[in-house]
Amino acid sequence: MPLRDIPIQRKLMVIILLTSGAVLLLTCVSFFTYEFLTFRQTMVRQASTIGKIVADNSTAALAFQNTDDAKEILNALKAEPHIVAAGLYDKAGKLFSKYPANLPDAAFPDAPAADGYRFGRSQLDGFQPVAQGDKRVGTLYLKTDLGALYERFRLYGLIVVLVIAVSFLLAYTLSTVLQKQISRPILALAETAKAVSERHDYSVRTTKLGRDELGLLTDAFNQMLEQIHEQNQTLRQNEIQLQTIIENLGEGLVVSNLEGQLLHFNRAALKLHGFASLEEWRRHLAEFATIFELSTIDGAILPLDQWPLARILRGEQLQDLEVRIRRIGSDWRRIFSYGGVLVRNAAGQATIAVVTMSDITERKRAEEQVRQLNRDLEQRVIQRTAQLEAANAELESFSYSVSHDLRAPLRHIDGFAELLRKHAEPVIDEKGRRYMKTISDSAKRLGQLIDELLVFSRMGRSELRLVDLDHDALVADVIREGGFQKNTTIDWRIASLPRVHADPVLLRQVWFNLIDNAVKYSGKSPTPRIEIGCRVGPATGEHEFFVRDNGAGFDMQYADKLFGVFQRLHSVAEFEGNGIGLANVRRIVQRHGGRTWAEGRVGEGAVFYFSLPAIKPASLPVDATLNPIPT
DSSP states (O other): OOGGGSOHHHHHHHHHHHHHHHHHHHHHHHHHHHHHHHHHHHHHHHHHHHHHHHHHHTHHHHHTTOHHHHHHHHHGGGGOTTEEEEEEEETTSOEEEEESTTSOGGGSOSSOOSSEEEEOSSEEEEEEEEEETTEEEEEEEEEEESHHHHHHHHHHHHHHHHHHHHHHHHHHHHHHHHHHHHHHHHHHHHHHHHHHHHHOOTTOOOOOOOSSHHHHHHHHHHHHHHHHHHHHHHHHHHHHHHHHHHHTOSSEEEEEOTTSBEEEEOHHHHHHHTOSSHHHHOSBHHHHTTTEEEEOTTOOBOOGGGSHHHHHHTTOOEEEEEEEEEETTSSOEEEEEEEEEEEEOTTSOEEEEEEEEEEOHHHHHHHHHHHHHHHHHHHHHHHHHHHHHHHHHHHHHHHHHHHHHHHHHHHHHHHHHHHHHHHHTTTOOHHHHHHHHHHHHHHHHHHHHHHHHHHHHHHTTSOOOOEEEOHHHHHHHHHHHTTGGGOTTOEEEEEOOOOEEEOHHHHHHHHHHHHHHHHHHTTTSSSOEEEEEEEEOTTTOOEEEEEEEOSSOOOGGGGGGTTSTTOOSSOTTTSOOOSOHHHHHHHHHHHTTOOEEEEEETTTEEEEEEEEOOSSOOOOOSSOOEEOOOO
């Protein structure tokens, strides 16, 4: 049985025993390793000491080639039972004497190896130099078995077995007693969890048996149960509230399982379909095909697999699906709007299907009435547009006719007044000549007024030709072509202007009228000054252009009359003009989607503004840096 499946008591005991055994085993292995390495070093030192003694005693025997002395010296090694072989080699490397004497020469190396001691599989081999003073006369060979090491390890093994057995017995006894300190709280938690799981009773609590980590775990477990109990109560209250909300929805709601079995319906769904109780609805989707017939708005009958619930069960998400529904065998017909979706769990698996429905019969009837009204309105608009176009055509024809019919007598008045002046000049006095000049000037001013009225009427009918416009170049052209720079007494202050999207011809007319207005009304100032600039509207982000002068100005209570046709705040005797220029400015700017306004004070000058939509976000100060007038 895997360790994870055994009871906690046995699991703790097994863990304690395994841990104790592993520690003991690791300790014994470390001890054995230490003893093994230490004993090998001890063997090397002992063999080296014995070899040095024998080598020192063998110097004379090798120097004088006395084999009897050599054998006697080697036979003294009988006192060391673990030295199994020894041999003396002369300086030529030939075996001179051996111990035991009965060993064959093949048991000894053919020639001495490098000095030192080396372990083999089952013995320690050593070569010790034999020297007389600084002169080497031969080599001593010693072969020692590892019996002492094995005897020592057998003793240690017996001791280790006894220690491990006693330790395991002690660990088993202690673990049997002490593991209850751990297992009892855990078992108590397990019993409480089992009770909660089986009875769903979150009011039970576990008894705390200590202040250790298991005590903290017990407190945390009891707190968790308390929170779950509170959340369970809250969840039940939320379920009741949700049920109340669902049942009181004005929109019908139906719940189905994934097989098409209808599970729940709110009161609105029952009412929409004319059912009296929930039991009439609690049936399979296929059964409803015998009660209701569904069709599209155009009247095409929908098969069962195209019904809204069937489509939702296939994974479609419906929203505002309009369907005609008819109860078979009756006059009951309505139009429903369906929606719905599959509800999925945390793992993404579908669990139920939810369908929503609302009766839109009256809304569709109202929409049809609105559409009929729109069709009637469109027809009326077409008729009125045709009438308006005809009226505009007649008005334009009338304007040109009036222009022609008025210009002819005006030319006659002006011409005959000039002829009369020349004819009667010798006999007419100064007063008569002044009258004749007044007649001629009035005729010319009336002709100019007629021309400006025609321009004003055409402003509303001409088509806009919008382009990306260089404003600086346009203003410079207006000042140059209008001859305004000839007045050398004017102090021009012109700021850099942003590019705009506008009709160049109409915008040129705007600037001409505003600049001409500023030049005219500042003409009587001893030091006339005209400023042209632009700022960004803080609220709208539009480009707000302005022309400021220090001329006659105006009273702000009459500001609303400035941009009207024939509206003048000064007499013709003071400043010439017909009162149409600013009206043209307002009409042109309004056609570009902008605004016009003005500010002023009597005797202190005026500033006229107009705004145009910005091509892109710009950042301009209220008063930009002023540049001199271009020439």
